[in-house]
Amino acid sequence: MGVIVKSRLGSLHNLVKTSKKFSIGFTIVLVIAILSIVGFFNSPYHMEGWGIVTEEAMGRQGLAPCLPFYCPNANHVFGTDDMGRDLLSRILVGAHLALIQTVTVVFTSIALGVLMGIAAGYSNTVVEKLSTYLIELLIIIPSMVLAAALIAIIGRGIQSVIIALILTWSPWYARLTYILVRQLRELDFIKICEAMGFSRTYIAYRHIVPNVAPLIFIEGITDSSSVLIEIASINFLIGAASLTSIDLPDWGMIVGYGIRYVRTFWWISFFPGLFIALTALGLILLGDGLSETLSPWLKRRWKLWF
Amino acid sequence: MKMPSLNYIIKRIATAFFVVLGVLMLTYVLIYFSPGNPAYTWAGRPRGPKAEEAIKAAEEELGLNKPLYLQIYTHINRFFKGDWGLSLRFKQPVLLVVTRNLVASLELLVVAFSIAIPLGIILGVVSALYRGYLVDKVLYVASLLLISFPRFWIAILFYVFLQMLGVNLFGRIAPSYMLMVESRVGSYIIDSLISGRVEIFADTLMRALPPAVIVALYPMALTIRVIRFSISEKLHEEYVRQAMSYGLSRSKIVYRYALRGVIPAISQLHGITFAYSIVDTATVENIFGRDGIGSAIVKAIPYNDYPLIIGLLAVSGILFIVVNTVSDIIQVISDPRVRI
Amino acid sequence: MVLNEVAVRARNLWIGYEEEGEILWALNGIDIDIPKATAFCIVGESGSGKSTLGNAIAGLLPPYAVTKGRLDVYNISVIDGDKVDYSGVRGSIVVRIPQNPLSALNPYLKIESVFSDILKQRFRINSKVKALEIAQKALKAVDLPSDVLGRYPHQLSGGMGQRVAIALTIAIDPEIVVADEPTSNLDAYLKGATLNLLRDIVRKGKTLIVITHDILFASALCSFIAVMLMGNVVEIGKTEEVLSNPLHPYTRELIDAANLNFKNSKYAINRSKTNLRGCAYSSRCPKHSARCYEKPKLFYINESHGVACWNL
Ligand SMILES: Nc1ncnc2c1ncn2[C@@H]1O[C@H](COP(=O)(O)OP(=O)(O)O)[C@@H](O)[C@H]1O
Ligand SMILES: [Mg+2]
Numbered sequence: 001m002g003v004i005v006k007s008r009l010g011s012l013h014n015l016v017k018t019s020k021k022f023s024i025g026f027t028i029v030l031v032i033a034i035l036s037i038v039g040f041f042n043s044p045y046h047m048e049g050w051g052i053v054t055e056e057a058m059g060r061q062g063l064a065p066c067l068p069f070y071c072p073n074a075n076h077v078f079g080t081d082d083m084g085r086d087l088l089s090r091i092l093v094g095a096h097l098a099l100i101q102t103v104t105v106v107f108t109s110i111a112l113g114v115l116m117g118i119a120a121g122y123s124n125t126v127v128e129k130l131s132t133y134l135i136e137l138l139i140i141i142p143s144m145v146l147a148a149a150l151i152a153i154i155g156r157g158i159q160s161v162i163i164a165l166i167l168t169w170s171p172w173y174a175r176l177t178y179i180l181v182r183q184l185r186e187l188d189f190i191k192i193c194e195a196m197g198f199s200r201t202y203i204a205y206r207h208i209v210p211n212v213a214p215l216i217f218i219e220g221i222t223d224s225s226s227v228l229i230e231i232a233s234i235n236f237l238i239g240a241a242s243l244t245s246i247d248l249p250d251w252g253m254i255v256g257y258g259i260r261y262v263r264t265f266w267w268i269s270f271f272p273g274l275f276i277a278l279t280a281l282g283l284i285l286l287g288d289g290l291s292e293t294l295s296p297w298l299k300r301r302w303k304l305w306f
Numbered sequence: 307m308k309m310p311s312l313n314y315i316i317k318r319i320a321t322a323f324f325v326v327l328g329v330l331m332l333t334y335v336l337i338y339f340s341p342g343n344p345a346y347t348w349a350g351r352p353r354g355p356k357a358e359e360a361i362k363a364a365e366e367e368l369g370l371n372k373p374l375y376l377q378i379y380t381h382i383n384r385f386f387k388g389d390w391g392l393s394l395r396f397k398q399p400v401l402l403v404v405t406r407n408l409v410a411s412l413e414l415l416v417v418a419f420s421i422a423i424p425l426g427i428i429l430g431v432v433s434a435l436y437r438g439y440l441v442d443k444v445l446y447v448a449s450l451l452l453i454s455f456p457r458f459w460i461a462i463l464f465y466v467f468l469q470m471l472g473v474n475l476f477g478r479i480a481p482s483y484m485l486m487v488e489s490r491v492g493s494y495i496i497d498s499l500i501s502g503r504v505e506i507f508a509d510t511l512m513r514a515l516p517p518a519v520i521v522a523l524y525p526m527a528l529t530i531r532v533i534r535f536s537i538s539e540k541l542h543e544e545y546v547r548q549a550m551s552y553g554l555s556r557s558k559i560v561y562r563y564a565l566r567g568v569i570p571a572i573s574q575l576h577g578i579t580f581a582y583s584i585v586d587t588a589t590v591e592n593i594f595g596r597d598g599i600g601s602a603i604v605k606a607i608p609y610n611d612y613p614l615i616i617g618l619l620a621v622s623g624i625l626f627i628v629v630n631t632v633s634d635i636i637q638v639i640s641d642p643r644v645r646i
Numbered sequence: 647m648v649l650n651e652v653a654v655r656a657r658n659l660w661i662g663y664e665e666e667g668e669i670l671w672a673l674n675g676i677d678i679d680i681p682k683a684t685a686f687c688i689v690g691e692s693g694s695g696k697s698t699l700g701n702a703i704a705g706l707l708p709p710y711a712v713t714k715g716r717l718d719v720y721n722i723s724v725i726d727g728d729k730v731d732y733s734g735v736r737g738s739i740v741v742r743i744p745q746n747p748l749s750a751l752n753p754y755l756k757i758e759s760v761f762s763d764i765l766k767q768r769f770r771i772n773s774k775v776k777a778l779e780i781a782q783k784a785l786k787a788v789d790l791p792s793d794v795l796g797r798y799p800h801q802l803s804g805g806m807g808q809r810v811a812i813a814l815t816i817a818i819d820p821e822i823v824v825a826d827e828p829t830s831n832l833d834a835y836l837k838g839a840t841l842n843l844l845r846d847i848v849r850k851g852k853t854l855i856v857i858t859h860d861i862l863f864a865s866a867l868c869s870f871i872a873v874m875l876m877g878n879v880v881e882i883g884k885t886e887e888v889l890s891n892p893l894h895p896y897t898r899e900l901i902d903a904a905n906l907n908f909k910n911s912k913y914a915i916n917r918s919k920t921n922l923r924g925c926a927y928s929s930r931c932p933k934h935s936a937r938c939y940e941k942p943k944l945f946y947i948n949e950s951h952g953v954a955c956w957n958l
Contacts (some may be wrong), residue, residue, distance in 0.1 A: 140325060140630065151610075152606075153336060236458050243608050262462055262466060277456060280455065281454040545750050547750075548750035549752065553767065642800070
């Protein structure tokens with residue numbers, strides 16, 4: 001299975017050439033990634049971007065009807081937030097947070113999930129029973145409430161959100177891996193390896209992981225836009241819950257904090273949300289492009305012929 | 307259609323029960339292993355002069371001097387007795403706060419899914435039947451955008467738009483009506499209907515519709531995508547081709563052959579999307595000023611209202627189990643090949 | 647071939663499949679006439695385009711199939727250039743018997759629903775009872791008990807599935823029956839039973855088109871035979887004539903192989919790509935000559951026996 005995935009996908013260059021969706025998605029994600037690197041080091045009002053209320057920001061007095069904020073204008077294309085900080089700078093600085101959170105969650109969940117799935121599918125029955133129970137258990141835990149619990153325990157901050165998401169996403173990959181492993185372990189080449197006396201750990205490492213990982217990886221890329229949105233949604237709630245202005249330039253938190261002003265000062269929530277939407281769109285196009293390349297009949301000219 | 311055997315249902319419910327126990331244990335383990343003093347967490351990280359007292363009370367409540375298994379037992383026992391502790395933020399029993407907000411969220415979710423499923427199926431079929439035509443392309447792009455745009459962002463746009471039109475749909479019920487319905491189920495929509503207050507019913511439904519439509523977007527868009535994909539996949543199946551050879555009409559083939567085979571997938575899908583929809587509900591509730599699980603969380607976070615959060619965790623976990631069990635049973639019923 | 651009663655007539659028929667922008671031709675300009683009320687077998691190695699021809703006749707080409715030339719079924723033009731229209735033909739004049747009957751039955755429906763859906767529509771009747779009456783008669787004809795109606799496909803054995811498929815075909819009562827590899831999944835005994843059921847269909851005056859790679863089965867069942875190779879018909883004629891006097895070297899190879907006589911030929915496992923211009927067999931033909939770079943046309947040595955070869 002793994003080999004088929006690799007040979008179908010070919011190189012990145014090929015993918016960009018053959019799949020329009022993939023190339024659009026790839027471009028969007030690439031632009032956001034570049035923005036996040038640039039924004040990490042520099043942005044128009046860099047200190048404000050990082051959440052510091054500079055004297056300049058404090059001194060800003062908006063004009064009616066935006067009082068006491070700055071509407072989007074030539075100096076502040078996206079306007080300013082309630083502390084007078086330049087919103088564009090905050091969005092640019094925050095870009096790396098969005099990507100880092102998503103990437104961390106997706107990759108850690110995949111790694112943990114594959115491990116759990118192989119433990120469930122390719123060891124003894126006791127471990128299998130225990131692991132499948134653990135998977136069932138974690139799958140039904142709602143990430144949002146778990147994040148709230150972790151916040152109450154270890155405090156506010158993106159680490160609570162990241163841990164909550166890893167705990168709730170990895171069982172999905174574990175379940176998928178488990179299903180794949182159960183098919184694999186019945187195949188002859190695995191049986192032959194077992195008969196030849198190779199250890200299960202070796203077979204798992206040498207034959208099972210390489211066959212399962214690419215499929216899970218594709219799944220992970222397809223899911224990454226959902227992960228991004230889920231992270232943003234939970235951060236939205238944290239932002240909405242915050243009693244004081246948010247310093248961390250997380251997109252979701254800025255949107256969530258901004259809803260208390262949304263009736264009049266819509267831009268505080270609008271622009272960071274727009275960036276979340278764009279990034280998620282890029283990621284989903286990436287995933288769609290990949291899966292269409294993997295099942296070519298999806299792309300076939302199609303009309304009903306009966 | 308076949309009925310699942312009693313054996314299967316009992317087995318499924320037993321599994322669900324053990325998962326519930328697991329969730330409850332997990333909630334306790336979360337408290338127990340939290341850095342620092344568990345009582346400090348349970349008391350909501352109190353500060354100031356009354357802190358000492360609050361921590362003492364929490365220690366007593368949790369029974370921290372007893373062995374761990376006894377503590378877990380007590381915790382679970384109390385849960386089943388309905389004694390879930392006192393919410394720090396609301397100063398009310400957690401069970402009360404949780405039920406109130408759960409009903410409010412369910413109200414939204416039920417309306418949302420009653421929109422999402424039928425509409426998603428119809429549009430998905432249209433999309434599959436006209437694959438490659440303009441309708442399909444429009445639906446494809448629309449569902450792509452609906453999936454990738456955060457629903458809270460769409461909700462904000464929609465809310466601001468309604469504001470500009472001068473429509474105010476903040477909250478679940480007009481404040482003037484609030485005291486006029488007798489609370490039976492806790493859902494204003496149902497309560498007003500029971501007591502025959504049509505104008506209140508209309509008001510509450512009108513307020514529920516815009517947020518429900520937004521919560522419906524994601525499951526609807528996913529349904530469209532899944533149906534479009536699976537119907538095309540099913541239309542490649544040998545049995546569909548053979549049905550064509552027997553001269554079955556197009557509509558028969560699509561509805562009775564292709565769509566029929568998609569039901570298990572749709573059922574499984576909604577078991578899963580439900581989890582996302584809860585997150586969407588939470589954010590949308592906050593934007594439209596409605597009560598619900600999401601609003602409760604937002605109110606609980608600043609107070610470190612741990613008992614309330616644990617209550618919400620347990621209840622939403624149970625809700626997921628129920629939804630997933632139902633979706634599993636539908637999958638099993640709708641596929642004659644699965645033996646049960 | 648001079649025949650007044652033709653069930654299927656193909657003239658320079660090309661059918662290809664569009665694969666990522668390229669067209670892969672499975673039939674390369676076929677001329678064929680299939681007489682009415684006979685059993686007509688199409689034999690050839692796998693990949694030679696037999697199923698494609700069968701599907702073209704039965705109206706089951708996938709939507710990405712590309713067509714050229716003409717195909718008439720019962721004097722109704724179904725393929726004319728790139729125009730494809732099977733309305734009034736598929737499911738009433740021609741029905742296909744599937745290769746793998748179990749995967750060709752809707753797994754979600756009981757057999758009775760399959761029958762009643764199809765028969766209600768075929769005979770424009772509304773009552774399920776009447777439809778099931780026809781179904782029961784058809785099941786009797788293939789020796790199946792009528793309690794099969796209450797089962798799901800996964801509760802049938804392979805042989806039963808095959809007979810259900812034939813019963814469905816009998817109930818629909820078409821003029822032409824296309825059977826694509828009807829016996830490839832069956833054991834010798836069931837093969838014999840299927841052979842008898844198919845003979846019954848011909849006896850009723852229907853045209854039976856059987857696709858098979860089994861030349862022995864073909865000789866037992868069919869009165870006409872066509873040999874296909876890489877999208878071309880290389881030999882065609884009455885079964886006795888073709889078998890007793892095979893003219894094309896490929897036909898000889900097939901007959902030798904069926905008799906387990908492997909002395910005279912070198913069996914090529916690696917087949918070269920379809921040669922659109924020249925003779926399809928040229929790369930492994932013992933009598934290969936310079937003319938073979940040009941494609942031979944079917945040449946009739948008598949009124950029914952034709953062969954496409956330059957070196958007779
Ligand atoms: N549905 C299809 N899509 C694409 N190519 C096909 C399809 N069906 C058949 N082909 C190709 O057409 C050629 C002829 O196949 P087929 O008609 O199935 O031959 P046969 O039945 O003699 O084995 C083969 O090269 C095959 O790969
Ligand atoms: Mg074939």
